[in-house]
Amino acid sequence: MAGKFITFEGGDGSGKTTQVLRLAKMLREYGFDVVTTREPGGTPGADAIRHVVLSGAARDFGPNIEAVLFAAARADHLDKVIRPALEEGAIVICDRFHDSTRVYQAATKDLDLAFLDRLETATLDGVAPDLTIILDVPAELGYERAKARRSEAEADRFESDALDVHAERRERFLAIAEDEPDRCVVIDGRGEEEEIAEDIVAALEDRLGLKPEDEKAERASETVSG
Numbered sequence: 300m301a302g303k304f305i306t307f308e309g310g311d312g313s314g315k316t317t318q319v320l321r322l323a324k325m326l327r328e329y330g331f332d333v334v335t336t337r338e339p340g341g342t343p344g345a346d347a348i349r350h351v352v353l354s355g356a357a358r359d360f361g362p363n364i365e366a367v368l369f370a371a372a373r374a375d376h377l378d379k380v381i382r383p384a385l386e387e388g389a390i391v392i393c394d395r396f397h398d399s400t401r402v403y404q405a406a407t408k409d410l411d412l413a414f415l416d417r418l419e420t421a422t423l424d425g426v427a428p429d430l431t432i433i434l435d436v437p438a439e440l441g442y443e444r445a446k447a448r449r450s451e452a453e454a455d456r457f458e459s460d461a462l463d464v465h466a467e468r469r470e471r472f473l474a475i476a477e478d479e480p481d482r483c484v485v486i487d488g489r490g491e492e493e494e495i496a497e498d499i500v501a502a503l504e505d506r507l508g509l510k511p512e513d514e515k516a517e518r519a520s521e522t523v524s525g
């Protein structure tokens with residue numbers, strides 16, 4: 300497909316949303332066509348499913364059906380937002396995607412992992428991220444940041460899990476990066492926002508050959524020459 304598909308992954312409070320917004324703003328300033336989206340959600344139908352899952356209302360269905368709900372949301376999101384934007388040549392930046400399903404659902408006991416794999420293959424239907432940025436922070440730091448961010452609001456279904464569960468998720472994200480080094484880049488999320496943003500831009504250049512400056516120059520010369 301003509302565009303580039305970039306996903307951001309990592310635990311709660313690792314800085315994904317902060318960095319997705321920064322990167323999108325920067326790429327747009329340089330003249331790129333950028334679509335930002337997030338999971339679970341990204342379309343009205345998928346947002347409705349997000350609400351059901353994050354509220355804990357679907358917990359009684361059990362892990363396999365919860366995985367089906369996430370898959371239904373993702374299929375809609377891919378059909379209505381991601382695939383069309385990629386076909387148009389946009390850079391699509393998604394805040395969480397299939398790795399989060401692997402990490403969050405696979406950590407759930409009693410989930411049939413082979414079932415989860417089949418569901419993933421069917422749902423993605425040939426679409427895969429060109430680059431996945433995994434923001435890595437110690438579980439305690441992510442937990443503190445997420446807590447500070449929501450202030451008085453209640454933690455959601457996943458945020459409220461114990462610290463050791465967050466630590467296990469971190470390990471699972473790192474294991475995915477190790478399994479798929481061509482797709483994934485692990486970036487230390489502990490530093491200043493600015494430094495992390497620079498590391499992300501370096502990964503885009505290195506892995507996707509995206510050079511924001513070149514794009515700007517090209518657009519400028521197109522404008523001059525009409």
Ligand SMILES: Nc1ncnc2c1ncn2[C@@H]1O[C@H](COP(=O)(O)OP(=O)(O)O)[C@@H](O)[C@H]1O
Nearest residue numbers: 310311312313314315316317444448490491492
């Ligand atoms: N590098 C950073 N250093 C300190 N605080 C950060 C950093 N990045 C994000 N934050 C803050 O931490 C909280 C969680 O960040 P957020 O981007 O929402 O994480 P995520 O989307 O991964 O859950 C927010 O309040 C955000 O402003």
Ligand SMILES: [Mg+2]
Nearest residue numbers: 315316317394
């Ligand atoms: Mg976020």
